[in-house]
Amino acid sequence: MARIRADKMRALLKVYFISGSTNTAETELANVLAQAIAGGVTLFQFREKGRGACSGAGKTALGKKLQAVCQKANVPFIVNDDVALALELDADGVHIGQEDGSAAEVRRKIGDRILGVSTHNVAEAKQAIADGADYLGVGPVFATSTKADTRAVCGPEFIARLREEGIHLPIVAIGGIHAKNAVEVVAGKADGLSVITAISNAADPKAAAQQLSQVWK
Ligand SMILES: Cc1ncsc1CCOP(=O)(O)O
Ligand SMILES: C=C1C=NC(C(F)(F)F)=NC1=N
Numbered sequence: 001m002a003r004i005r006a007d008k009m010r011a012l013l014k015v016y017f018i019s020g021s022t023n024t025a026e027t028e029l030a031n032v033l034a035q036a037i038a039g040g041v042t043l044f045q046f047r048e049k050g051r052g053a054c055s056g057a058g059k060t061a062l063g064k065k066l067q068a069v070c071q072k073a074n075v076p077f078i079v080n081d082d083v084a085l086a087l088e089l090d091a092d093g094v095h096i097g098q099e100d101g102s103a104a105e106v107r108r109k110i111g112d113r114i115l116g117v118s119t120h121n122v123a124e125a126k127q128a129i130a131d132g133a134d135y136l137g138v139g140p141v142f143a144t145s146t147k148a149d150t151r152a153v154c155g156p157e158f159i160a161r162l163r164e165e166g167i168h169l170p171i172v173a174i175g176g177i178h179a180k181n182a183v184e185v186v187a188g189k190a191d192g193l194s195v196i197t198a199i200s201n202a203a204d205p206k207a208a209a210q211q212l213s214q215v216w217k
């Protein structure tokens with residue numbers, strides 16, 4: 001298996017749903033995920049973090065269940081932070097933040113699987129590219145209450161600035177994105193948008209995903 005091509009990566013980043021068991025209100029995350037994929041989600045990240053998150057065997061079992069939903073629909077399955085779990089499940093890739101250790105080390109562990117890195121400035125972006133990242137997560141582009149310890153809100157135009165600085169790796173915007181402001185993310189030259197709340201807390205996850213997909217048409 002070879003490294004993913006940039007054009008294929010850009011297509012996968014269009015509507016990137018990220019969630020864990022703590023992000024969905026009442027319904028089962030597996031049901032929310034299936035509906036969201038039916039609505040046009042192109043990539044899924046299992047991000048099991050924060051108060052009440054499951055761990056150990058429970059986390060692995062939930063990961064397996066969500067991976068099966070993705071596999072049925074041919075949507076790649078990415079694991080956040082937990083490289084060991086990603087390898088145990090033979091996930092399609094891993095996403096790591098600046099505090100999750102060296103991206104070069106993770107690249108060595110995961111082979112040609114997809115590697116995403118959270119970056120917040122040109123220096124971090126250049127380092128991630130040198131370390132073998134396939135895409136960059138940039139944000140928060142809008143205010144969000146989903147992740148407590150985010151960096152300052154950078155705005156969607158920050159991604160256009162990264163382009164001007166010569167950063168051309170596939171980039172997905174993250175942070176406070178929903179159907180109403182998604183158009184600004186497109187204007188900011190991101191290749192895709194990622195969401196937690198806009199889909200995980202939607203009354204109709206399929207419709208929420210459909211509305212987000214519209215912005216790329
Ligand atoms: C994980 C993460 N990283 C930067 S903002 C954020 C949370 C995004 O969640 P939401 O889409 O609900 O704002
Ligand atoms: C903190 C994060 C930042 N960006 C992304 C992604 F959208 F996948 F790039 N995922 C994360 N978990």
Ligand SMILES: [Mg+2]
Pocket residue numbers: 080081095096097098100
């Ligand atoms: Mg992390």
